[in-house]
Amino acid sequence: MDTTAMFSLTYGLFVAGVAEGGKKNACIINTAVQATAEPVRMHVTMLKENLTTQLIRKKGSLTVSVLSLDCPLELIGSFGMRSGREVNKFDGIDYQTDGNGNPYLDKNTVAYMSLNVASVIDLESHYLFICDVVEAEKTQKGQPMSYGDYRTLKSGGTVGKEGAKAGKKHWVCSVCHYVYDGKIPFEELPDDWTCPVCQKPKSVFILED
Numbered sequence: 253m254d255t256t257a258m259f260s261l262t263y264g265l266f267v268a269g270v271a272e273g274g275k276k277n278a279c280i281i282n283t284a285v286q287a288t289a290e291p292v293r294m295h296v297t298m299l300k301e302n303l304t305t306q307l308i309r310k311k312g313s314l315t316v317s318v319l320s321l322d323c324p325l326e327l328i329g330s331f332g333m334r335s336g337r338e339v340n341k342f343d344g345i346d347y348q349t350d351g352n353g354n355p356y357l358d359k360n361t362v363a364y365m366s367l368n369v370a371s372v373i374d375l376e377s378h379y380l381f382i383c384d385v386v387e388a389e390k391t392q393k394g395q396p397m398s399y400g401d402y403r404t405l406k407s408g409g410t411v412g413k414e415g416a417k418a419g420k421k422h423w424v425c426s427v428c429h430y431v432y433d434g435k436i437p438f439e440e441l442p443d444d445w446t447c448p449v450c451q452k453p454k455s456v457f458i459l460e461d
């Protein structure tokens with residue numbers, strides 16, 4: 253099986269946000285999908301070990317902020333490559349709060365949705381949260397960023413009106429989609445090197461065009 257074929261599926265890029273027990277946290281996800289239109293339902297797939305996931309399980313609700321094409325890569329790194337266990341990711345970040353008290357971003361986004369978790373499916377490494385959408389608003393004008401746009405930008409390519417122009421090949425974690433950008437060539441990393449985001453072994457990385 254060529255697992256890089258999975259990268260031809262299209263996704264958006266989002267921030268999942270939650271506030272629970274005095275802690276406000278959020279992380280990048282690419283797995284927010286509309287499931288049904290009437291009633292409006294969505295589902296998100298979240299790594300069990302993420303702090304955001306654990307807070308969502310307790311709270312039973314979350315926000316999904318839809319990132320815009322002009323969203324800086326630093327913002328994605330800040331929410332997607334660090335855990336809220338070590339830092340307050342909302343330091344210096346403008347945010348709004350939905351009716352459940354959960355944070356969402358209104359800058360660098362085109363829309364947000366407020367979700368109540370209706371059921372949870374255990375997928376071993378992840379939880380699949382099936383949710384009712386209870387709020388949805390547009391935030392800023394612009395185009396949403398796709399996961400493909402993100403990968404192109406991350407590898408030094410460009411996106412925009414003329415379409416995406418590919419950059420160089422890069423190694424991507426097949427579990428959390430972290431794109432390796434260290435100074436040491438990926439092939440030269442030691443065998444016990446692990447993904448800095450999800451701590452999975454080097455062997456789960458895939459070379460992507």
Ligand SMILES: Cc1cc2nc3c(=O)[nH]c(=O)nc-3n(C[C@H](O)[C@H](O)[C@H](O)COP(=O)(O)O)c2cc1C
Pocket residue numbers: 277278279280281282283297298299300301302303304305328331332333334335336337402428429430431449450
């Ligand atoms: C491009 C990208 C896509 C990601 N997609 C998901 C996802 O769909 N689900 C998920 O649980 N984590 C995903 N992650 C990983 C989390 O954002 C990351 O593990 C984060 O550091 C968790 O932070 P937390 O511990 O504060 O919740 C993604 C990360 C990146 C960079």
